[in-house]
Amino acid sequence: MGGFILRKAGAALIVLFLASVLVFSGIRAIPGDAALALGGEERDPAVTAQIRHKYGLDRPVPIQYLHWVGLAVRGDLGRDSRELSVSHTIVTRIPLTLELAGLSLLIGTLIGAVAGVLAAIRHGRLADYLSNGIALIGLSVPHFWLGLLMIIEFSVNLHWLPSGGYVSFRADPIGNLRHMAMPALVLGTGLSAVVMRQMRSAMLESLGADYVRTARAKGLSEWSVVCKHALRNSLITVTTIIGLQFGALISGAVITETIFGIAGFGRLTIDAVSQRDYALIQGVVLVTAAGYVLVNLAVDVLYSFLNPRIRISGGAA
Amino acid sequence: MSYVEAAALSPASRRRRLLRRRFLRRPMAVAGLAVVLAFVATAIFAPLIAPYSPSATDFYAVLGHPSGKHLLGTDELGRDIFSRIVYGSRASMLAGFLATVLAMTIAVPIGLAAGYYRGWIDPVISRITDVLLAFPFLILAVGLAAILGPSLLNATLALGIGAVPGLIRIARGEALSLREEDYVRAAIANGGSDLTILGRHILPNMLSTLLVQATVTIPVAIVGEAVLSFLGLGVQPPTPSWGVMLEGAQSYLTQAPRLAVYPGLAIVLAALAFNLLGDGLRDILDPKTQR
Numbered sequence: 001m002g003g004f005i006l007r008k009a010g011a012a013l014i015v016l017f018l019a020s021v022l023v024f025s026g027i028r029a030i031p032g033d034a035a036l037a038l039g040g041e042e043r044d045p046a047v048t049a050q051i052r053h054k055y056g057l058d059r060p061v062p063i064q065y066l067h068w069v070g071l072a073v074r075g076d077l078g079r080d081s082r083e084l085s086v087s088h089t090i091v092t093r094i095p096l097t098l099e100l101a102g103l104s105l106l107i108g109t110l111i112g113a114v115a116g117v118l119a120a121i122r123h124g125r126l127a128d129y130l131s132n133g134i135a136l137i138g139l140s141v142p143h144f145w146l147g148l149l150m151i152i153e154f155s156v157n158l159h160w161l162p163s164g165g166y167v168s169f170r171a172d173p174i175g176n177l178r179h180m181a182m183p184a185l186v187l188g189t190g191l192s193a194v195v196m197r198q199m200r201s202a203m204l205e206s207l208g209a210d211y212v213r214t215a216r217a218k219g220l221s222e223w224s225v226v227c228k229h230a231l232r233n234s235l236i237t238v239t240t241i242i243g244l245q246f247g248a249l250i251s252g253a254v255i256t257e258t259i260f261g262i263a264g265f266g267r268l269t270i271d272a273v274s275q276r277d278y279a280l281i282q283g284v285v286l287v288t289a290a291g292y293v294l295v296n297l298a299v300d301v302l303y304s305f306l307n308p309r310i311r312i313s314g315g316a317a
Numbered sequence: 318m319s320y321v322e323a324a325a326l327s328p329a330s331r332r333r334r335l336l337r338r339r340f341l342r343r344p345m346a347v348a349g350l351a352v353v354l355a356f357v358a359t360a361i362f363a364p365l366i367a368p369y370s371p372s373a374t375d376f377y378a379v380l381g382h383p384s385g386k387h388l389l390g391t392d393e394l395g396r397d398i399f400s401r402i403v404y405g406s407r408a409s410m411l412a413g414f415l416a417t418v419l420a421m422t423i424a425v426p427i428g429l430a431a432g433y434y435r436g437w438i439d440p441v442i443s444r445i446t447d448v449l450l451a452f453p454f455l456i457l458a459v460g461l462a463a464i465l466g467p468s469l470l471n472a473t474l475a476l477g478i479g480a481v482p483g484l485i486r487i488a489r490g491e492a493l494s495l496r497e498e499d500y501v502r503a504a505i506a507n508g509g510s511d512l513t514i515l516g517r518h519i520l521p522n523m524l525s526t527l528l529v530q531a532t533v534t535i536p537v538a539i540v541g542e543a544v545l546s547f548l549g550l551g552v553q554p555p556t557p558s559w560g561v562m563l564e565g566a567q568s569y570l571t572q573a574p575r576l577a578v579y580p581g582l583a584i585v586l587a588a589l590a591f592n593l594l595g596d597g598l599r600d601i602l603d604p605k606t607q608r
Contacts, residue, residue, distance in 0.1 A: 142581070273460075
């Protein structure tokens with residue numbers, strides 16, 4: 001068990017290292033001299049040299065990388081173009097996105113799992129076709145369009161919900177949920193389509209397995225067969241899928257936060273790019289990659305708890 | 318009569334015939350194919366189909382309702398929405414097909430090499446795939462737009478690169494399992510060169526999987542193009558694109574919500590058609606899902 005987690009953690013560290021190299025070299029691939037860009041109108045070579053020295057741009061690239069990573073590990077991602085701490089900006093924005101992502105995961109998993117199980121139990125019947133059709137439409141409808149439609153209907157026409165903005169949960173719990181309802185629903189529905197399709201095929205597979213036949217043969221109720229035997233084994237597959245959806249969730253958060261005017265981590269990403277604030281872009285991308293690696297490590301560990309075979313055989317994947 | 322006819326056919330054309338018959342038995346897949354072809358034709362023949370130029374403004378008909386003159390109404394500058402959607406299909410189809418072709422061209426050889434040669438190549442490629450997967454496609458696209466500047470080409474590039482890691486995994490998995498097939502072993506025993514084995518035996522046998530993957534990658538790229546253009550990272554206005562149109566519609570949600578409805582419907586219809594086609598192809602090509 002310990003060995004398994006250590007091996008997975010080692011692989012995650014390697015991925016994280018390569019990702020940081022990629023982020024670091026990506027920023028350096030931008031055409032133009034960073035020192036000149038930082039100097040703005042100032043073209044005096046002495047000033048440029050001074051800037052170059054201040055940001056360590058006159059040192060060898062590997063040394064620059066080590067310096068950058070060393071600071072990043074200690075939580076210092078440098079300063080953005082307005083001289084604000086990048087780490088501080090990111091840390092203040094992340095809770096909003098976490099709330100959005102958490103609510104969407106909740107909505108997506110609940111709808112997706114229930115629909116998936118239903119479709120599998122009613123395989124080949126109306127409920128199956130219906131949930132399959134809705135899932136297919138759900139996969140084809142872009143988040144941002146769904147968001148716009150919801151704003152038109154629930155904010156402009158019905159005046160039920162605010163069309164954008166954010167209030168903190170501590171200041172006004174009801175207001176917070178009212179602001180979060182539409183964004184979370186938008187992000188959650190896309191996820192639910194993916195979860196539903198996976199859940200359905202996983203359930204169909206387990207429902208056809210020998211142990212389910214045995215469970216039925218020994219006279220267990222249908223409820224107990226479905227929930228205790230088939231569902232438990234299907235959840236393993238679905239856990240992995242949810243882990244893999246982290247990237248889609250972040251991408252979705254970028255769009256959803258832009259439409260609903262939530263000043264979260266996703267919005268920060270777009271702002272950083274439109275302002276061409278390279279320190280901020282670097283920080284945001286690095287944090288995203290680190291988040292992805294950590295979530296997948298957590299899923300791997302969780303997976304090994306859910307499925308003892310992986311633990312024992314050491315996990316081929 | 319039909320027996321004689323069937324016997325005269327080669328195995329390949331008989332298989333093709335069987336597949337065509339299986340395909341025609343799936344109305345949703347056929348409908349998907351029809352809509353896909355319609356969108357492709359629209360993109361190619363846009364100037365013949367659109368009644369107006371996509372950039373022709375008419376300040377006497379601003380935010381006009383749908384009418385005989387303007388099928389879907391006009392936007393804030395009096396431009397014909399229908400014509401803009403017709404022209405917008407060009408950006409979508411271009412991004413969808415080019416990104417998929419790009420992703421396949423990069424991913425398939427790499428995946429083949431990893432799955433066929435194993436050895437040190439496989440773990441190295443798998444690790445690099447993991448690294449690329451750690452960057453969600455939108456973050457990747459955002460990064461690329463920051464480096465290269467926003468344009469349709471760069472958005473397509475980003476969408477293509479974003480699809481590479483997933484496709485590498487699929488190609489690798491296929492190559493890994495095909496490599497153990499008896500006919501591949503026989504070819505190896507016969508002394509066939511690696512290139513012959515990969516090109517003659519492994520690649521043709523994974524074509525159906527790749528075809529299905531391509532059909533489901535295209536709609537992802539189409540939606541991706543719309544998203545990137547919506548965020549200002551893809552097609553730049555005034556060039557028409559469904560994402561650009563939706564971005565512009567945001568300011569008129571109260572006065573003219575239909576501006577936000579029609580381009581979105583076009584995206585959904587296109588993506589849905591490709592997804593239906595992909596599902597249908599998967600059903601007829603993958604014997605595991607045969608009922």
